[in-house]
Amino acid sequence: MTSLLIDDRVALDAGCLSQALAVEEQRGITSILLTHSHIDHTNSLPFFIDNVYGDGDCRIDIYSSPATIYAVRRHLFNNTFWPDFARLPNHLLPALRFRELLDEVAVEIAGIRFTPIPTHHLVPTHGFLIEKGPAAVLWSSDTGPTKRLWEIANTLPNLAAVFLETSFHNDLQSVADRAQHLTPRTMFAELRKLERRVPVILHHLKPPCIDRIRLEVEGMGHPDVSFVEQGRTYEF
Ligand SMILES: [Zn+2]
Ligand SMILES: [Zn+2]
Secondary structure (H helix, E strand, C coil): CCCCCCCCCCEECCCCCHHHHHHHHHHCEEEEECCCCCCHHHHHHHHHHHCCCCCCCCCCCEEEEEHHHHHHHCCCCCCCCCCCCCCCCCCCCCCCCEEECCCCCCCCEEEEEEEEEEEEEEEEEEEEEEEEECEEECCCCCCCCCCCCHHHHHCEEEEEEEEECCCCCCCHHHHHHHHCCCHHHHHHHHCCCCCCCCCCEEECCEEEEEEEEHHHHHHHHHCCECCCCCCCCCCC
């Protein structure tokens, strides 16, 4: 379940905010960007809000595409599954504020510039170009074979790293294709679209596939490819 904490203030996806972070760390978060609506990227939102709400001064901004905001409001904060915190304590000063992102229109949050880039997945999904100071990092989010992410990557002389999903091992290629995810085979095909050498860090490995994905990737002996480490702080 995917969550990144960036500079202690901004979360990218909310798959495990309430499980992975201490309550004090959660209280430091002011904004959350969601790549898409799938529950492995959104499920901790209700418990996160529960953990940070209560002192009357909770204002969390959630940035995402109109489609994702619609899905989260309709299916998560719908008063049936969880209270609608976009109208609590009242609609004028709610605990949650939803802010719409448009394709390739950057927003600046806490001094970090985020540019949403459409990827190819079952629901509308954004990867993000994340820029601060001299460094730029690309986060793919969930995607099958895609195009725009690489076109943008190839324009960035300061690209420091690419985080790329690899969900299934090669024998599950047909499942990966239908679910619009990557296997090692299609992940390496994607890397041929990248015209510069930077560290490529793989994430979003489905638990039953982890061992075989590692074998298949390491068997290719690609010097730039490694696996994300849960809990690690990355600096660029
Ligand atoms: Zn997904
Ligand atoms: Zn996912």
